[in-house]
Amino acid sequence: MDVVSDAISAIRVGRPSSTRLRVSGRWCVRLAPYDGAGFHVVLGGACRLLPQDGGDPVDLGPGDVVLLPRGAGHVLAHAGAAPAEARRAVPFEEVRDTDVRLPGGGPEVELLCGKYRLDHSRAHPLTAELPETVHLRNRTGAHPELRAAVDLLARELTGTGPGSALALPGLLDLLLIYMIRAWTTQASAGVWPAALSDPATSAALRALHTDPAAPWTADRLASQAGVSRATLARRFTALVGRPPMAYLTWWRLTLAATRLRDSDVPLATVAREAGYGSPYALSHAFSREFGTTPGRYRERARAARPAVTAS
Numbered sequence: 001m002d003v004v005s006d007a008i009s010a011i012r013v014g015r016p017s018s019t020r021l022r023v024s025g026r027w028c029v030r031l032a033p034y035d036g037a038g039f040h041v042v043l044g045g046a047c048r049l050l051p052q053d054g055g056d057p058v059d060l061g062p063g064d065v066v067l068l069p070r071g072a073g074h075v076l077a078h079a080g081a082a083p084a085e086a087r088r089a090v091p092f093e094e095v096r097d098t099d100v101r102l103p104g105g106g107p108e109v110e111l112l113c114g115k116y117r118l119d120h121s122r123a124h125p126l127t128a129e130l131p132e133t134v135h136l137r138n139r140t141g142a143h144p145e146l147r148a149a150v151d152l153l154a155r156e157l158t159g160t161g162p163g164s165a166l167a168l169p170g171l172l173d174l175l176l177i178y179m180i181r182a183w184t185t186q187a188s189a190g191v192w193p194a195a196l197s198d199p200a201t202s203a204a205l206r207a208l209h210t211d212p213a214a215p216w217t218a219d220r221l222a223s224q225a226g227v228s229r230a231t232l233a234r235r236f237t238a239l240v241g242r243p244p245m246a247y248l249t250w251w252r253l254t255l256a257a258t259r260l261r262d263s264d265v266p267l268a269t270v271a272r273e274a275g276y277g278s279p280y281a282l283s284h285a286f287s288r289e290f291g292t293t294p295g296r297y298r299e300r301a302r303a304a305r306p307a308v309t310a311s
Contacts, residue, residue, distance in 0.1 A: 003196065004180055006209050006251075007124035010258050016172040018114030019096045020157060024107065026078050030089035034071030037116040039175065041065050042138075043154050045109030050075040050086050051133065057083065063138025063150060067179045069130040070120070076111070112153060116176055119261070122254050125241065126192040127180070134183050143185075146178040195239040200225045200232055205240075208248050212255060213275035216248055253289045256282060260294055261301040267294055 020043075021029075031038065033052070040049070042064045049058040049066060052073035059079070060066060068074065075086040092113070136146060153171050156164050187193040195201050203225040208216065221244055222229040236244045256274040259265065271282035279294075286294050 003124075003126060003192075003202075003205050003209055004177065004184065007126040008177060008180065010122060010124055010254055011118045011120060011127060012116065012173075012176075013119050013262075014117035015169050016114055016116045016176070018112055018168070018172060021076075021092075021096060021109075021111045021113055023078075023095070023109050023111075026081075026085075027095075027109075028075060028077040028081060028085050028089040029092045029095055030075050030086070031073060031092045031113075033073040034115055035120075036071050036118040037176070038068040038071050038074075039066065039114050039116070039179070040076065041112040041150055041153060041175075043110040043112055043150075043157075045107050046079040047109050047111070048077050048079055048081045049133070050077060050081065050083055053132075054083070055132070057081075058133060058135050060135070061138060063147070065136045065138075065146065065150060065175075065179060067130075067134040067136075067176075067183075068132065069127060069134065070132060071115070071118075072132050074133075076113075078109070112157065114172060116172075122257050124254070126184075129190055129192050130180070130183060134179060136179060136182050136186075143178065143182040146175070146182050149174050149178050191239060191241065198235060198239055200227045201236050201239050204232060204236055204244055208244070208251065212248065212252050213273060215275075216245070218245055221245075249285070250289075252276070253286055256286060256294065257290065257297065260298040270294070 023029075040060070042060045042062055044062055046059070046061045049060060051058075052075070058066065075089045076092075077085055077089070096113070136143060138147070138150075149171060153168070153175065155161075156167050156171060158164075161167070184193050184196055195205065204221050207221060207224045218229050218233065222232040225232050227235075233243055236247070240247055242250070252274040256270050256276075259270045259273060267279040267282065271277070271279045274282060276282040276285065283294055286292075286297070290297060292300075
């Protein structure tokens with residue numbers, strides 16, 4: 001595994017959902033805040049996203065993709081819409097899966113709008129660092145994997161091809177990966193884009209995420225990264241925010257929490273997979289980090305699971 005894959009796996013629950021929206025004229029729809037992440041793909045035409053917090057409008061063109069990692073409420077409207085027009089926005093649920101033509105002229109806009117169900121309680125700092133709105137423009141030569149996923153989504157949305165009911169959720173999962181990958185490569189600032197572009201730090205992260213249960217030591221990890229122990233400690237701590245071995249402990253416990261949340265495997269198995277020699281050793285570290293025992297954590301997660309994964 002790699003950092004981006006692991007960061008997404010730690011918070012993903014349930015399956016994504018999506019719907020098409022075709023509108024024209026002077027339209028304006030409101031999307032309420034959501035406990036997950038929202039996204040929009042502009043399949044045709046142009047429109048404007050108006051943040052609920054009064055931030056700057058985001059102009060979206062054909063092929064553009066936008067991700068709202070924390071499910072912030074917002075308004076989608078016709079191209080050039082003034083912020084004041086948000087007051088007349090109708091709920092998105094009233095127009096979803098419809099073909100809406102309103103007065104005022106203007107070309108048709110076609111969007112794929114959707115949501116990912118996420119558990120932010122133990123978000124990896126990479127996903128926590130994502131801005132409220134990630135706008136990925138459709139530029140020639142930029143993010144080829146994302147462009148390919150958008151093209152495939154547009155084709156599968158007809159729903160006429162064999163297997164399209166299974167293909168669409170899989171493509172939406174790919175879309176999330178490619179959106180976050182694109183952000184890490186284009187972001188001009190931020191801790192994690194810098195950490196992933198630093199050779200020594202990224203090599204150490206890759207090693208820890210590939211085999212978190214291995215008997216890592218500071219010396220062994222530095223050898224894997226190809227630098228001295230002191231150099232790795234300095235660069236890793238400066239970029240990631242904690243020393244390599246402290247990060248490993250945090251990540252092992254996050255993996256254990258995810259396993260407890262998503263499965264019913266015995267605690268001994270969870271401990272072994274997370275790199276702990278016994279359930280007792282895991283319980284001690286887990287209680288110190290989470291303030292509760294693994295068993296109680298699993299009970300709470302199990303009680304909340306139906307509410308989190310319901311459609």
